[in-house]
Amino acid sequence: VDGNEPEYKLIPHRDFYLISGIHCPEEVDEIQNWEIRDSDVFIVTYPKSGTIWMQQIMSLIEAKGDVTATMNQLNSDRIPWIELIGSKDDSAPSPRIRVTHLHHKFTPLGLKQKKGKVIYLARNPKDVLVSYFHFHKYAAMLETPEDFNSFFETFMEGKVFGSCWFDHIKAWYSQRDSMNFLYITYEDLIQDLRSVVDQICVFLERDLTAQQKADVVEHSTFRNMRRNPSANYQNVSTSLLDHSKGTFMRKGTIGDWKNYFTVAQNERFDRVFKEKMRDFPLTFVWDI
Ligand code: A3P
Secondary structure, eight states: OOSOOOOOEEEEETTEEEEETTBOHHHHHHGGGSOOOTTOEEEEEOTTSSHHHHHHHHHHHHTTTOTHHHHSSOHHHHSOBSSSTTOOOTTOOSSOEEEEOOOGGGSOHHHHTTOSEEEEEEOOHHHHHHHHHHHHHHBTTSOOOSSHHHHHHHHHHTOSTTOOHHHHHHHHHHTGGGSOEEEEEHHHHHHHHHHHHHHHHHHHTOOOOHHHHHHHHHHTSHHHHHTOHHHHOTTSOTTTBOTTSOOSSSOOOSOGGGGTOOHHHHHHHHHHHHHHTTTOOOOOOOOO
16 A cells, blocks of 8 residues: 555446546446447356356356466456456457346447347345445445345345446346347355356356366355355455455355344335336345
8 A cells, every 4th residue: 555546436327327537437338339249248247146157167168167267367347347547458368258247237239139149147236225224334335334234235225336226236237138238146156156157158058078167166156256265356456355354255045144134124124126127037046
């Protein structure tokens, strides 16, 4: 830490919160004009939905299960964020696999013309909230919450990077027919990772043997990712992530929200969920 770190704060931009210091609104607006190739793949998530996990799975699929590819290069270099300052990369070789937390309104127009492919990874929003609460405690670019209750309010107001969880999923999901779109949930990954690997291989037309798929599964388990510094952000600078206060590979389960939500918070969340998601056929696994 040399005192020259940028000042991070949430900046509203077209009804969506970005973070100053790592995102630039003008560059984000340019993304819609990016030239999309048929071979491009975009992983789209709301924060804390298992993005890092999908980055690992996708890298392994591309490497046909060979783990060395995921050990020698940081996950965010293998599969970069499109919204970070300076991330335009026209000359990168195909296939370009990219990741984003952005709202659908910033999507490259090509994706909406069925060029490229989108994998949308969703997670039950109660667990997202809890995971995000912990992330706010150790991520330098996010404001440390006073306590869980105050973060609960912040999340419900959508005053976080990624903005409102409901808006994010609804905007992407409602446009699914205009894109080459695969919808997956974190809970699917937990319950049957192998089937999801099969699904992704079909969607992306990747031809892997049964053994290679088994290797993908093996090297993307919670236990193995915890041991792979290139897969879990443990070497990211402490000026960005204070590793003494938390870790990306925190718990990796379904239903941790039950250890945090009060009965009243849970009832309120259920009411909001029912109201906001009433026209959406999406169901979630809330605990196992
Ligand atoms: P928890 O905080 O609930 O443990 P993101 O990359 O979108 O920020 O998501 C991080 C969340 O995904 C964390 O959730 C993390 O533990 C979980 N995760 C990452 N890799 C995982 C894996 N291999 N198995 C289960 N959960 C995983």
